[in-house]
Amino acid sequence: MEGLEHLVEEFKTLGDKTRLRIxxxxxxxxxxxxxxxxxxxxxxxxxxxxxxxxxxxxxxxERREGQWTYYSLNEENPLLEMILPMIPTIEEDEKRLNHAPGCKTQK
Known part of the structure; x- marks a missing residue:
């Protein structure tokens, strides 16, 4: 039952538009x-x-570098392998990211 509960939590997490965009x-x-x-x-x-x-x-x-925290996908999670191809690329998000100043330019 513990594995099933974890899967339920993963799906709840994936049920949010912002988290899918991330x-x-x-x-x-x-x-x-x-x-x-x-x-x-x-x-x-x-x-x-x-x-x-x-x-x-x-x-x-997550990975820490100085005062900044960087995030990447956990490629060991089998659910991501299934779900990532279903998440569309949002061109507007990609454009904003390309113009973002980044953490190192902020004080």
């Missing part, structure tokens, strides 16, 4: 919170809450 963006590259904040137009605490849920459910990994 996974779509992470498909191509590692990103920091400030990149996601810029693209998604939500607050840093809002992004952090989404990332926490994705991380706790094993969908993303």
């Amino acid at each position: 996974l779509g963006l992470l498909r191509k590259r590692e990103l920091c919170v400030c990149d996601l904040q810029e693209v998604l137009a939500i607050s840093q605490p809002g992004v952090s809450q989404h990332m926490r849920r994705l991380r706790l459910n094993g969908l993303v990994k």
Whole structure:
């Protein structure tokens, strides 16, 4: 039953449009919170809450570098292999990301 409960939580996590957008963006590259904040137009605490849920459910990994936290897909999660091809690329998000200043330029 424990495995089933974990799967239910993963699907609940995937049931959010913002988290699906995040996974779509992470498909191509590692990103920091400030990149996601810029693209998604939500607050840093809002992004952090989404990332926490994705991380706790094993969908993303985090890496710290100085004061910045970078996120990438957890390629060991078999559910991601199934779900990623279904997540469309959102061109507007990609354009915003290409113009985002990035964490290292912020103080």
